[in-house]
Amino acid sequence: MTHKNFDAIVVGAGMSGNAAAYTMARRGLRVLQLERGEYAGSKNVQGAIMYANMLETIIPDFRNDTPLERHLVEQRFWIMDDTSHTGMHYRSDDFNELSPNRYTIIRAQFDKWFSRKVREAGGTVLCETTATELARDSSGKVIGVHTDRAGDVIQADVVVLAEGVNGLLGTRAGLRKTPKPENVALAVKEMHFLPEEVIAERFGMTGDEGCVIEAAGTISRGMPGLGFLYTNRESISLGIGCLVSGLAATMEKPYDLLDGFKRHPSIRPLIAGSEVKEYSAHLIPEGGFKAIPQLFGDGWVVVGDAAQLNNAVHREGSNLAMASGRMAGESISLIKSRGNPMTKQSLSLYKAMLDKSFIMKDLRKYKDMPSLLHTNSRSFFMTYPQLISQAAQNFLRVDGTPKIEMEKATTAAFIKARSRWGLLSDAVRLAFAWR
Numbered sequence: 001m002t003h004k005n006f007d008a009i010v011v012g013a014g015m016s017g018n019a020a021a022y023t024m025a026r027r028g029l030r031v032l033q034l035e036r037g038e039y040a041g042s043k044n045v046q047g048a049i050m051y052a053n054m055l056e057t058i059i060p061d062f063r064n065d066t067p068l069e070r071h072l073v074e075q076r077f078w079i080m081d082d083t084s085h086t087g088m089h090y091r092s093d094d095f096n097e098l099s100p101n102r103y104t105i106i107r108a109q110f111d112k113w114f115s116r117k118v119r120e121a122g123g124t125v126l127c128e129t130t131a132t133e134l135a136r137d138s139s140g141k142v143i144g145v146h147t148d149r150a151g152d153v154i155q156a157d158v159v160v161l162a163e164g165v166n167g168l169l170g171t172r173a174g175l176r177k178t179p180k181p182e183n184v185a186l187a188v189k190e191m192h193f194l195p196e197e198v199i200a201e202r203f204g205m206t207g208d209e210g211c212v213i214e215a216a217g218t219i220s221r222g223m224p225g226l227g228f229l230y231t232n233r234e235s236i237s238l239g240i241g242c243l244v245s246g247l248a249a250t251m252e253k254p255y256d257l258l259d260g261f262k263r264h265p266s267i268r269p270l271i272a273g274s275e276v277k278e279y280s281a282h283l284i285p286e287g288g289f290k291a292i293p294q295l296f297g298d299g300w301v302v303v304g305d306a307a308q309l310n311n312a313v314h315r316e317g318s319n320l321a322m323a324s325g326r327m328a329g330e331s332i333s334l335i336k337s338r339g340n341p342m343t344k345q346s347l348s349l350y351k352a353m354l355d356k357s358f359i360m361k362d363l364r365k366y367k368d369m370p371s372l373l374h375t376n377s378r379s380f381f382m383t384y385p386q387l388i389s390q391a392a393q394n395f396l397r398v399d400g401t402p403k404i405e406m407e408k409a410t411t412a413a414f415i416k417a418r419s420r421w422g423l424l425s426d427a428v429r430l431a432f433a434w435r
Contacts, residue, residue: 005030005032005155006030006031006032006124006154006155006156006157007024007029007030007031007156007157007158007332007336008020008021008024008029008030008031008032008156008157008158008159008160008332009031009032009033009034009131009144009145009154009156009158009159009160010024010031010032010033010034010159010160010162011034011131011145011159011160011161011162011163011167011169012033012034012035012161012162012163012164012167012304012306013033013034013035013037013040013111013114013115013118013125013127013162014040014111014162014164014304014305014321015111015114015304015318015321015322015325016162016303016304016305016306016321016322016324016325016328017033017035017160017162017163017303017304017325018033018040018111018114018115018117018118018325019058019114019303019321019322019323019324019325019326019329020160020162020303020325020326020328020329021033021118021123021125021160021325021329022058022059022114022117022118022121022123022329023058023325023326023328023329023330023333024123024329024332024333025118025121025122025123026121026122027329027333027337028122029332029333029336030124031118031122031123031124032123032124032126032154032156033115033118033123033124033125033126034126034129034130034131034145034147035115035125035126035127035128035129036127036128036129036130037127037128038127038128040111040112040114040115040125040127048104048105048106048107048110048230048237048318049072049102049103049104049105049212049230049315049318050068050102050103050104050105050110050318051101051102051316051318051319051322052099052100052101052102052103053101053319054318054319054322054323054326055322056099057323057326058322058326059117063099065113066110066113067105067106067109067110067113068103068104068105068208069103069104069105069106069208069210069231069232069233070103070104070205070208070209070210070231070232070233071095071096071100071101071102071103071208071209071210072095072100072101072102072103072104072209072210072211072212073091073092073093073095073096073205073209073210073211074089074090074091074095074203074204074205074209074210074211074212075089075090075091075211075212075214076088076089076211076212076213076214077089077214077215078213078214078215078216078217078266079215079216079217079384079385079388079389080215080216080217080218080219080227080264080266080385081217081218081385081386081388081389082218082264083265083389084265084266084389084392084393085215085217085264085266086385086388086389086392087215096209103210104210104212104230104231104232104237106232106235129147129148129149130147130148131145131146131147131163131169132145132146132147132148132169133145133146133169133172133173134146134159134169134170134172134173134175134300135153135155136299139298140298141298141299141343142158142159142173142297142298142299142300143155143156143299144156144159145159145169157299157336157341157342158299158300158301158332158342158347159299159300159301160300160301160302160303160325160328160329160332161175161300161301161302161303161306162302162303162304162306162325163306164283164304164305164306165179165184165283165284165285165305165306165308166179166184166283167306170293170300170302170306175293175294175297175300175302176293176294176302176306177293179285179287179291179308180245180287180291181243181244181245181248182243182244182245182287183285183286183287183291183308184243184244184283184284184285184286184287185224185225185241185242185243185244185283185284185285185286186241186242186243186244186247186254186281186282186283186284187239187240187241187281187282187283187284188239188240188241188254188255188257188258188279188280188281188282189237189238189239189258189278189279189280189281189282190237190238190239190258190262190276190278190279191235191236191237191238191276191277191278191279192235192236192237192238192271192274192275192276193234193235193274193275193276193277194234194235194236194271194273194274194275195234196233196234198273199231199232199233199234199235199236202269202270203231203270205231208233210230210231210232211231212228212229212230212231213227213228213229214226214227214228214315215227215228215229215261216380216381216385217381217382217385218381218382218385218386219240219257219260219261219264220240220242220246220257220381221250221252221257221381221382222246222250222377222378222381222382223242223243223246223247223250223252223377223381224242224243224246224286224377224380224381225240225241225242225243225246225257225381226240226241226315227239227240227261227267228240228241228315229267229270236270236271236274238258238261238262238267238271239258240254240257240258240261241284242254242257243286244283246377254281255279283305284305284310284317285305285308285309285310285317286310286312287308288308288310288311288312288313288363288366288367289360289363289364289366289367290367291308292307292308292309292363293307293308295307295350295351295354296344296347296348296350296351297344297347298342298343298344298347299342299343300347301328301331301332301347301350303321303324303325303328304320304321304324304325305317305321307324309321309324309359309363311362311363311366313366314362316362320359323357323358323359324354324359327350327353327354327357328350330353331347331349331350331353332347332350334349335347335349387410390410391410394406394407394409394410
């Protein structure tokens with residue numbers, strides 16, 4: 001039996017999929033959302049950062065019942081070698097505002113809440129269902145999906161691909177290429193459980209205030225990578241992510257990297273006495289602007305991680321996912337209200353909305369940053385952190401050695417470690433990439 005009951009099918013119930021499904025359902029469209037997990041979020045056990053502004057645009061009163069952990073008042077940035085870290089942190093009471101800007105969340109709980117909102121808005125959510133293939137008409141237009149359930153095609157005017165960075169549906173259909181290993185990172189995380197008051201004391205927090213630590217350096221063993229620590233109410237999300245290409249080239253095991261990170265002298269005291277209950281792995285798009293695939297076509301659009309919409313420079317992913325899902329939902333709803341077909345020409349409205357938004361403006365501005373960090377990764381993630389630590393020790397250690405000799409030793413170390421491009425050249429190129 002062929003079903004033709006839906007204006008739109010959304011494949012995936014993560015940040016972007018839920019945002020798209022909710023936006024369309026709220027506007028009266030008949031929406032079917034397919035999720036392969038037992039429930040939305042069942043495959044997301046990790047913690048994450050949620051940017052309030054993007055969700056507030058979709059659900060203005062979300063704070064009334066969303067499962068939020070802590071609102072973030074402090075951000076720490078660390079450059080690490082094997083025994084130390086050099087860092088800066090920013091903390092402001094301004095973040096204790098009435099409507100905080102950033103929160104830590106547990107994705108399993110958050111995605112489940114968002115999926116419930118989709119149902120409340122009138123959407124149909126079908127879990128434990130995998131979309132196996134896109135269905136097309138004789139002209140090649142996408143008209144629905146095949147699933148692993150019994151029955152024929154489930155038809156709809158448009159399909160929203162929100163299946164994640166490694167989603168197979170769009171790849172099998174030839175709508176996009178398999179992401180290159182150098183454009184995808186594999187992040188592994190553990191959830192360390194501690195009493196709420198212990199977490200607050202260790203990080204100097206009161207009430208539901210929270211802190212985030214992001215770290216780079218020798219912890220990634222020369223590969224482009226980032227370590228992170230998020231404080232939740234009664235747990236700490238601790239993880240590290242590296243490019244898949246780096247992991248393949250070095251044969252490093254992701255869990256070994258995570259084990260080294262959590263045993264680092266700067267991290268170990270923060271998680272001492274914790275109970276590890278959950279471990280997860282997650283693919284993250286890292287290719288930036290140059291890796292974005294075709295975003296729309298006859299009867300389909302792609303959103304979120306599946307569209308490589310991730311700002312690696314500012315570690316922003318969830319806000320781009322929600323914003324792109326919302327814009328896809330708004331553009332489809334507008335096309336539907338005009339009575340126009342879901343052709344490639346009509347759905348170009350989605351891309352036009354993205355181009356005018358912060359998403360494309362930011363990704364375009366930092367389009368050269370991924371290649372810069374990847375090209376000379378050993379300098380950025382091994383040599384420079386070690387030199388920074390050595391310079392700090394030479395400045396702070398007092399042992400009778402004349403300071404001028406220590407300064408000469410530091411200068412000599414920097415000169416000796418100069419890469420093919422040189423330290424100064426790296427700094428200039430990095431500055432231009434940021435600009």
